[in-house]
Amino acid sequence: MKNRWYRYLKPPVLGDMLIRSNEKIRRRSFRVKMFYAFIYPFSSGIVIYGGLMTFSVVVTNVTGLLPQIAQDLYSGRLNTAGSIFLWLFAFFLGGFFAGWCVEREKLLKWRYLHLLPLAVVASIFILVGTAASGSTALHPVAFPGMILFSIGIQNAMVSLTTSSLIKASQMTGVVNELGVDIAEIFHSDGEKRRLIQREALLRVIVMGSFLGGAMFSVGLFPSLQTRIFFVPAGIITGVMLYDIWRFKKSDAYVS
Template sequence: MTLPKLINSALAFSVISGIMNILGIKLANTVTTNVTGLFSSSIQSWGNSYVFPIALASYIFLYLLGAVWGSWWYSSFHVRPVLWKKLVSPITNLSILLYGVLSQNPPVALLMFAMSNHNAFASNFTNYKIKPSQLTGLVMDMGVDIAKFNFENLPQQRCIKQNFIVRILIIIGFCIGGILAIYYTNWQLIWVAVAFYIALIGAIILGKF
């Protein structure tokens, strides 16, 4: 994927992650975009109930399942590149998000699955360059690249520069999405994610992604 496409994809995918992250926290009291945040926020509210560890394990399993689902279709597409296989993950998320915005009370379990699928799709189809909601890992990777930059040859330095740009844009996009959700905390904001997935499906059909 070319750098301009990576830049556009990084911003688009990360804005959606930022929106869904804040909506999940403020409206469902749950981090839906990553397991670390889910675990940390959940621990704070853990009382003496035996239900908590079961619920947490279930959410983590659903996040795992979403990654498996997105990655399975990616692998299947590369073994036999048929267009419909590339559309399965985006259509799955579009269906979940439409249900969420129309019901105005989307199940947290479905959001966990959808956001994991979202991350897996972006990561797989960009050769792991875009991880829309993994900000901790992104910042760590940036630090590693900065440290080793002067010790690499010119081609590798160019690659590091490109990766740095993409990672900065992911962080910016995530923050933009989060700010939007802070100032417009309503499930109706999911329509932005719905529009994103409609555009993504169109781009895939037209061979632009």
């Protein structure tokens, strides 16, 4: 029977016991990717809209920050240019920190080291959620830096999880690559077409999840204000617990 991509959406059934072991691993891996493709962008959508309402700026618009630096440098506003550069560095540092922890985990065989960046992200969101007006956490320079650092970590984690297939907050690339995927689907067949369909599905999930997270934030931010950041903190904590459960289940299966 022809192996279609949507079969990966079906929950496990008794018949899976008869499927080859490597096929089951592939399905399980794709479901994990689907989970991360949903959960991280949903969290990012909440955070980015919360940042927009707090400081009236889309803090993760890294592409737009570079021309702003150029304008400030040309106009002699060195302090402003320096602040924006620090935001960019915070975004870079988030990706570096996540990548470093993941690679050290592989090297040192410390299974849960990749949870450290996620714990830092959850802590940042809790700090922002509990911050009072005028506090350091809501400083117009410190707040965007913390948010960019946390989004950098989330982008890196979902990128590492999906083999650089998707990002949690960079919708420009996702939309463009989805167009490329759709074009390739019309010019491919067999296994190659199935793989491209799966990638396209993941990108659609990312966009829908990001939009859903932003709409969730739109509805609740007027009443919760910065306490909305408790929601992504809870989501990230849930991801950490899910990873621990998944690894323990894998150990039990192997043993």
